[in-house]
Amino acid sequence: MIPYYLCFILFLVGLYGVITRRNLVKIAISLSIMEFSTFLIFALIGFREGGVAPIVDPADPVKLYVDPLPQALVLTAIVIGLATTAMLMAVIIRIYRKYGTFDIREIKNLRG
Amino acid sequence: MNPMIPLFVVIPLAGAFLIMILGRFIRNFNKYLASLILLFLVVVSFWSLFTTGSNVSVYKAGGWEAINSVPIGVYMVMDGFTAIVLCIINLIGFLSVFYSISYIARYTSENYFYALFCLMVAGMNGVVLSGDIFNIFVFLEISAISSYALVAFGVEKNELEATFKYQVLGGIASFLILMGIAFIYWEAKTLNIADIRNVFSSGYDRSYYLLIQILLLSGFGLKAAIIPFHAWLPDAHSSAPSPISAMLSGVLIKAVGIYVIIRLFFNMFAISEGMAILITTLGALSMVVGVFLAIGQWDIKRLLAYHSISQMGYVILSVGIGMMLISRGIRSEIAALAIAGGIFHLINHAAFKGLLFLNAGAIEYSTGTRNLQEMGGLAKSMPATSATSLVASLSISGIPPFNGFFSKLIIIVAAIMARFYFLAFLAVIVSIITLASFMKFQRYAFYNKAEGDNKQKIKEVPFPMLFSMIVLGIICLLLSLLVFPGIREMILTPATDILMDPSRYSSQITGI
Numbered sequence: 001m002i003p004y005y006l007c008f009i010l011f012l013v014g015l016y017g018v019i020t021r022r023n024l025v026k027i028a029i030s031l032s033i034m035e036f037s038t039f040l041i042f043a044l045i046g047f048r049e050g051g052v053a054p055i056v057d058p059a060d061p062v063k064l065y066v067d068p069l070p071q072a073l074v075l076t077a078i079v080i081g082l083a084t085t086a087m088l089m090a091v092i093i094r095i096y097r098k099y100g101t102f103d104i105r106e107i108k109n110l111r112g
Numbered sequence: 113m114n115p116m117i118p119l120f121v122v123i124p125l126a127g128a129f130l131i132m133i134l135g136r137f138i139r140n141f142n143k144y145l146a147s148l149i150l151l152f153l154v155v156v157s158f159w160s161l162f163t164t165g166s167n168v169s170v171y172k173a174g175g176w177e178a179i180n181s182v183p184i185g186v187y188m189v190m191d192g193f194t195a196i197v198l199c200i201i202n203l204i205g206f207l208s209v210f211y212s213i214s215y216i217a218r219y220t221s222e223n224y225f226y227a228l229f230c231l232m233v234a235g236m237n238g239v240v241l242s243g244d245i246f247n248i249f250v251f252l253e254i255s256a257i258s259s260y261a262l263v264a265f266g267v268e269k270n271e272l273e274a275t276f277k278y279q280v281l282g283g284i285a286s287f288l289i290l291m292g293i294a295f296i297y298w299e300a301k302t303l304n305i306a307d308i309r310n311v312f313s314s315g316y317d318r319s320y321y322l323l324i325q326i327l328l329l330s331g332f333g334l335k336a337a338i339i340p341f342h343a344w345l346p347d348a349h350s351s352a353p354s355p356i357s358a359m360l361s362g363v364l365i366k367a368v369g370i371y372v373i374i375r376l377f378f379n380m381f382a383i384s385e386g387m388a389i390l391i392t393t394l395g396a397l398s399m400v401v402g403v404f405l406a407i408g409q410w411d412i413k414r415l416l417a418y419h420s421i422s423q424m425g426y427v428i429l430s431v432g433i434g435m436m437l438i439s440r441g442i443r444s445e446i447a448a449l450a451i452a453g454g455i456f457h458l459i460n461h462a463a464f465k466g467l468l469f470l471n472a473g474a475i476e477y478s479t480g481t482r483n484l485q486e487m488g489g490l491a492k493s494m495p496a497t498s499a500t501s502l503v504a505s506l507s508i509s510g511i512p513p514f515n516g517f518f519s520k521l522i523i524i525v526a527a528i529m530a531r532f533y534f535l536a537f538l539a540v541i542v543s544i545i546t547l548a549s550f551m552k553f554q555r556y557a558f559y560n561k562a563e564g565d566n567k568q569k570i571k572e573v574p575f576p577m578l579f580s581m582i583v584l585g586i587i588c589l590l591l592s593l594l595v596f597p598g599i600r601e602m603i604l605t606p607a608t609d610i611l612m613d614p615s616r617y618s619s620q621i622t623g624i
Contacts, residue, residue, distance in 0.1 A: 087257055
């Protein structure tokens, strides 16, 4: 059970970073930490103690396979996560060009 | 197998690719292809609205049949509620794209705009049609990433700040949703919504079930901008180009937020009273706080964005009242009335809020400002914009004979019949404050005397923008017809029935 709790702590570490960091790039890194902790939990769900990769060989029937579906889902989610991170970094570079700073306290045109 | 269902996703996706490839070589290809695609989807979605009725039709991607009545493929499901939301998405999408033909001409790189627009529509259609919960996540991310890019389309200071906020909060929402999906898969070993219901109906751990519900409610609540999660909405919706604001406010928060919440909490989870009370409270809170935040705004689009939060509160409130009555197992006809009111208000809000954002775009296009204090006397120089925005303002404030009146009336009557007098009272008060806020909008933008003489050169907007606004104005009037018995049974009742009887949804899909 311990790996699951560690993943959840990693999620909270990421959330803490998103809330407290002032630097835009550090916020993006914290978001990535949250993202990968979620993927770790998802991948762990498919794990079986002593299981093998699910390639069925009729000559040598193995009883215990790991669950392949979470692995496929996590691969999809990683690709999506890559797109979101790339988009976020592109926006951060643009913000740096317009404002000349990464500090989130200086970027406050919109309020109310 | 209904072969029409995948068209809703495939055609706009193919359109996005074609625009990026051929748009470079052929002039004006992008705008005409995007308009034609959306027009075709409008026709198909209305055709499915009238043919679906109370059926549930399923498309199994790749033809994977169920084994021992356990669904294993990717399912796309079309029922009464789906068909209504599809009609909203594609109709508002078509009118916004037609409006963009002249509005977006002042930006560079139009190809990207139309390609991203088609991607966003494909993502939303996918979310609405998807019958399994992981594909909801995938399509939701497609629409979310394209909407992040579209919000930043102006690449000025405000747009970038708004899109950064939107992306961070949207990212957190996605991870919460993904975690909820992971926990569901852990317990149920399936991802199909109908099958999850079958698995959970044979018993579950209560606190674990509650954890999943809270994760998914906060994830999709962030996407729908319910009040404690609303911080990104006013910035993102006011910074985007106006046709995109109309899409975000009119459609996106409904398709990926409210629709999914309703679908999951009625058709996937067993309705519990605690959850019903929580959802009703969130709805009432959004309704009241949203309208109070809107009063003080002088930027037109910010004002409209805060009203979106408040009007979505009405939808969530009435759906919550319906859930509460169902969970107590009493007076199901009043629950049906409340849910029908919520769905009706969802349709109406798409029409009038889409129209209001298009009006705001037209005002910005002609005058170059969004600040109410710098406008005045536009009723003379922009008669059509003024007339259509009057229609929309009266609709949103709930003045008969416009559509907003009837849906708010149904919600308030349902609340009174269910003996939630306080909630009914709140709904009336919020409606009155909305009226006051829109009287301010009308007065400052269109009727005040203009000071200075630079007002002569303000002209009415070009034809494509006028066409979209006038069509939406007519739709605002026509939607009031939904309240009459013959038409209501044809359109609203199938949607309400599928939500009221959750076992029918799962049994029609899995065939048990």
